Amino acid sequence: xxxxxxxxxxxxxxxxxxICGGSxxxxxxxxxxxLKHVGAGKVSVLHMDAYYLHEQPREHYxxxxxxxxxxxxxxxxxxxxxHLRALREGAPVQTPVYDFTRNARSGETDEVPATRVVMLxxxxxxxxxxxxxxxxxxxxxxxxxxxxFTRRLHRDVKERGRSLESVIAQYYxxxxxxxxxxxxxxxxxxxxVVGEETDVASLILAARLRExxxxxx
Numbered sequence: 780x781x782x783x784x785x786x787x788x789x790x791x792x793x794x795x796x797x798i799c800g801g802s803x804x805x806x807x808x809x810x811x812x813x814l815k816h817v818g819a820g821k822v823s824v825l826h827m828d829a830y831y832l833h834e835q836p837r838e839h840y841x842x843x844x845x846x847x848x849x850x851x852x853x854x855x856x857x858x859x860x861x862h863l864r865a866l867r868e869g870a871p872v873q874t875p876v877y878d879f880t881r882n883a884r885s886g887e888t889d890e891v892p893a894t895r896v897v898m899l900x901x902x903x904x905x906x907x908x909x910x911x912x913x914x915x916x917x918x919x920x921x922x923x924x925x926x927x928f929t930r931r932l933h934r935d936v937k938e939r940g941r942s943l944e945s946v947i948a949q950y951y952x953x954x955x956x957x958x959x960x961x962x963x964x965x966x967x968x969x970x971x972v973v974g975e976e977t978d979v980a981s982l983i984l985a986a987r988l989r990e991x992x993x994x995x996x
Contacts, residue, residue: 793867794896794991795913796984799904799965800920801958802849803927803934806900809920809977813898816985821992823894825862827901829874830855833884841952846882848949849957851903862891863913869893879939896988905965918984919969924955926975 796813800806807826814822832855835846839853847853855875862872873888891897904910905917928950935941966972973980 793869793893794915794988795863795867796896796898796988797904797911797914797917798898798900798920799918799962799969800902800922801924801927801962802902802954803930804920804922805930805975805977806920809973809981810898810900812977812981813985813988816982817896817988817992821894822896822898822988823866823892825866825872825874825891825897825899827854827859827899827904828879829877829889830859830901831877831884835882843948843952845949845952847953847957848882849902849953849962851906851961854903856907860907860909860913863897863899863910866891866893866897867913895992902962903965905968906961911968916984916987917968917970918980919966919972920974920977921966921972922975924958928954 798806798810807824810824814824831848831853835848836850836852839847839850841847858875862874865872871890871892874891876885876887876889877883878885899910899914905914905919911917931950931954932943932946935946936943971980
């Protein structure tokens with residue numbers, strides 16, 4: 780694995796890990812595997828989905844008049860950068876709660892504690908250079924498109940109240956073209972690329988994190 784900086788940090792600073800990949804690639808599952816191996820008290824997870832804008836930019840709506848949630852402009856980058864800097868310096872943050880059934884922020888917040896390791900997972904984790912520069916380890920999950928689509932289909936229908944037809948339409952309107960244009964090119968910034976089977980990769984990364992944490996309070 781390659782890393783973008785030395786790990787000579789103060790006792791208050793946190794290690795920031797970026798987990799990037801397309802919708803349905805298993806980012807959240809991968810993050811929770813690492814959390815399980817390292818320990819919940821030492822690791823917290825920041826979900827990029829929480830940073831969707833309350834209202835999506837009209838200029839990126841589809842021809843059918845639907846928001847494009849797979850475009851980089853769909854996210855609140857300023858708030859995400861602010862929160863990552865705070866977490867890195869040892870301060871907890873209040874993340875927005877996004878309601879996917881209404882496609883809007885709920886008005887509530889969730890606290891993410893400033894643990895010694897903070898993992899940011901999302902489709903554009905490696906897109907922004909400022910955020911890339913904050914990350915200590917960057918990984919990309921490369922999973923076959925058929926698998927990603929199937930996972931997304933089950934999730935959106937079961938958890939987000941979507942119809943089968945709407946999920947399929949969104950996939951062809953925005954998910955697939957945005958993946959090819961914006962998501963897949965992020966692989967070039969990753970320290971390492973992980974395939975569909977994430978068990979071994981999560982064990983290796985967790986072992987590295989435990990090694991880094993061994994000499995810190």
